[in-house]
Amino acid sequence: MVLQRMGSVKVASATLVAALAVVFALTLMKGTYSFGGFWSTEAHRNRSIDLQLFDAWSNPTLWYAPWLDAVGNVALFIPFGFLLVTIVAGRWRIPIVFSTLLGFLVSVGIEVAQYVYAIGYTDVDDVVCNTVGAFLGACFARILGYRGRGFVVxxxxxxALCVLAEMVLSVVF
Structure with missing residues (x-):
């Protein structure tokens, strides 16, 4: 019963705010903190744009870099799609399309902000992977149905709270 209430619109909305805080911190503040040794803060204080789809796979700097980038970008938006479907289910006729489209728009907004403010690499691959993540999360929420969503939320x-705490600790210490 408690887990069912965790799937309520109010809790899912609060969780979406926390998940978006993680997304924005990981994408727009990555030059200010270190996250588990996954990146150097100095590497993300530049402006570059890559409009060629999946070109990082042809000549990677590290063999695992394209994998980490793709899987990380998909995983980053799975909660977004899942939580949006949980929030809008019953209000929209096509919640998967809505969540996927909104995931795409948020991702494009992030990439534009990264370019404008010189916060790392603006890459079309990120938009594609983020959109796929939002789609997968939305599909997962629909498959689980209302009763199964509470545990995932x-x-x-x-x-999200653990990642945010780690980020704060990396800045403080």
Whole structure:
């Protein structure tokens, strides 16, 4: 019963705010903190744009870099799509399309902001992977149905709070 309430619109909305805070911190503030040694802050204080789809796979700097980038960008937006479907289910006739489209628009907004403010690499691959992540999250929410969403919302909330705490600690210490 408690986990079912965790899937409520109010809790899912609060979790979406926490998940978006993680997304924005990981994408727009990555020059200010280190996250588990995954990147150097100095590497993300530049402006570049890459409009060639999946070109990082042809000549990677590290063999695992394209994998980490693609999987990370997909995973980053799975909670977004899942939580949006949880929030708008019953209000929209096509919540998967809505969540995927909104995921695309948020991703484009992030990439534009990264370019304008010289916060790392603006890459069309990120938009594609983020959109796929939003789509997969939305599909997962529809497959689970209302009763099964509470546990996943709880996992997303705890995960988002842990990531945010790690980010704060990396700045403080």
């Amino acid at each position: 709880t996992l997303f909330l705890v995960g």
